[in-house]
Amino acid sequence: MAVVDRVSELTRRLEEAILSGALAPGxxxxxERALSEQMGVSRSVLREALGRLASLGLVESRxxxxxxxxxxxxxxxxxxxxxxxxxSTVRLQDLAVVRLALETSIAAHAASARTEQHLHRLEKTQxxxxxxxxxxxxHARADTEFHAIxxxxxxxxxxxxxxxxIHGLLVESRLRTLGHYGVPVALAHHAxxxxxxxxxxxxxxxxxxNRHLTTNIEHLQQIGAVQKPSPTPSSTPVSTVPS
Numbered sequence: 001m002a003v004v005d006r007v008s009e010l011t012r013r014l015e016e017a018i019l020s021g022a023l024a025p026g027x028x029x030x031x032e033r034a035l036s037e038q039m040g041v042s043r044s045v046l047r048e049a050l051g052r053l054a055s056l057g058l059v060e061s062r063x064x065x066x067x068x069x070x071x072x073x074x075x076x077x078x079x080x081x082x083x084x085x086x087x088s089t090v091r092l093q094d095l096a097v098v099r100l101a102l103e104t105s106i107a108a109h110a111a112s113a114r115t116e117q118h119l120h121r122l123e124k125t126q127x128x129x130x131x132x133x134x135x136x137x138x139h140a141r142a143d144t145e146f147h148a149i150x151x152x153x154x155x156x157x158x159x160x161x162x163x164x165x166i167h168g169l170l171v172e173s174r175l176r177t178l179g180h181y182g183v184p185v186a187l188a189h190h191a192x193x194x195x196x197x198x199x200x201x202x203x204x205x206x207x208x209x210n211r212h213l214t215t216n217i218e219h220l221q222q223i224g225a226v227q228k229p230s231p232t233p234s235s236t237p238v239s240t241v242p243s
Contacts, residue, residue, distance in 0.1 A: 010041055010049040018058050018069055029059070029067045080165075092173045093220050099166055100213040103147060106163070107193055107209035108202040109154035118153040122146060122194050129187045139183050140174050146190055150197070177219045189215065 017023045029035055029050075036046040050067055053059045061067045110118070128134055128142035144167050151160040178186060189212035196205035 006041055006045045007048045007052070010039055010045060011052045013039070014049060014053055015056070015058060018053075023069045025069050025071045027069050028065075029069070031066065092170065093217055095166055095170055096173065096213065096217045096220060099163075099170065100210065100217065102159070102163060102166070103150070103213060104206045104210045106147075106151050106154055106159050107197065108206040109156065109159070110150045111197045111200055111202040111205040113155045114153040114197055114200075118149055119194075119198055121149050122190075122197070125149070126187065126190060126194065129183055129190065132183075136175060136179055139178055139186075140171060143174055143178065143186055143190075144171065150193075153197070173216075173220055176223060177216060180223050181219055185215070186212075 014023070023029070030038060032043055032046060036043045039046065041049075050059060050061065054061060057070055059067050060070045125142040125146040129139055129146075134142075147167065148160065148163065151163045189208070192208040193205060193212060196208050
């Protein structure tokens with residue numbers, strides 16, 4: 001078997017072990033010599049396979065502490081989104097349209113699955129948005145957090161995983177629309193969504209989210225924000241999704 005094939009095969013075997021949970025997040029892999037013997041490959045093949053796994057965010061190596069299985073993260077997804085978008089014709093509005101379909105469904109599911117804790121956290125973001133003394137950056141973070149909490153409230157982790165990188169790339173548009181049209185617009189829209197989610201009314205929550213994001217798309221078009229998103233994921237933290 002060619003070296004390239006051996007590397008690919010070993011990468012596949014280790015990836016399956018990680019994704020299946022046989023190798024748990026945070027666990028240390030055996031020393032290089034021991035692992036190469038265990039897997040029946042040369043150390044050079046092992047190093048190449050570990051390098052591929054590292055590029056996928058599945059393992060991380062630190063000098064003096066060996067190689068460990070990485071904790072699941074959305075960072076690699078965000079980087080992948082950014083690379084694809086940088087090399088394509090995607091515009092801010094294009095991402096916003098995808099967000100419209102995704103988050104309308106998120107709002108509906110959140111209304112039927114949210115907990116009191118989710119409501120409390122959503123209300124907390126509203127208090128930040130309602131405070132005129134807070135900075136535009138703080139308002140943008142609160143806006144992002146509101147939507148991320150809704151994704152978490154669905155109880156479906158895939159929603160949060162898919163939403164996080166889109167939000168990261170749309171921070172620029174969020175700053176533009178909040179800065180141009182003012183925070184009260186977002187605050188009022190979020191209040192309608194929150195009321196529907198609190199009432200457990202999925203149809204009403206979906207309709208409120210649809211109005212909110214349709215308005216966002218219209219605002220992007222009106223202010224001429226047709227340029228492509230930033231090619232690097234935002235540094236704005238979203239505590240409710242992997243980062």
